[in-house]
Amino acid sequence: MRVDVSHVDVWxxxxxxxxxxxxxxxxxxxxxxxxxxxxxARRVKPGTGVVFVTPIKGPRQIRAARKAGFEKTKSLHxxxxxxxxxxxxxxxxxxxxxxxxxxxxx
Numbered sequence: 001m002r003v004d005v006s007h008v009d010v011w012x013x014x015x016x017x018x019x020x021x022x023x024x025x026x027x028x029x030x031x032x033x034x035x036x037x038x039x040x041a042r043r044v045k046p047g048t049g050v051v052f053v054t055p056i057k058g059p060r061q062i063r064a065a066r067k068a069g070f071e072k073t074k075s076l077h078x079x080x081x082x083x084x085x086x087x088x089x090x091x092x093x094x095x096x097x098x099x100x101x102x103x104x105x106x
Contacts, residue, residue, distance in 0.1 A: 001084050008038075008054045008078040011070040015041070017049045025051055025068055032064030037080070054078055 015021040022041050029036065034056055041051045052073075056065045083089065097104065 001086060001089075004080075004082040006080050006082075008080045009056070010052055010054050010073045010076045010078045011056050011065055012050055012052050012073050012076070013069040013071070014044070015049045015051055017043055017047050021049070022051060025070070026053075028064055028068035029053070029056070029061070029070075032061045034061045034064065038078075052076070054080075 013025055015025060026036075026039065034053075036053050037055060039051065039053045041049055043049050051070075053070070056062055056070070081093065094104065
């Protein structure tokens, strides 16, 4: 089975923890034709959240992301693993990373 692994830049923005703020940020990206492969939002503390997305490619898309408050993270690194569908592959991959002494956080 072929496996393609590549580095991806992760972008983040703080949001107010209320209905609609995530939609507003993602809509700003959609208007610039950003084609997201990953997005996750979580609460940081009461009233505040953070959104992580990837990828943001192209000058127009990067300008739109920055205008919406997104910044490329400096401390969070991402990898993209593309492969066919094989049950248990995620467990196999993370086991190999652990055996190599690589710690994942997210």
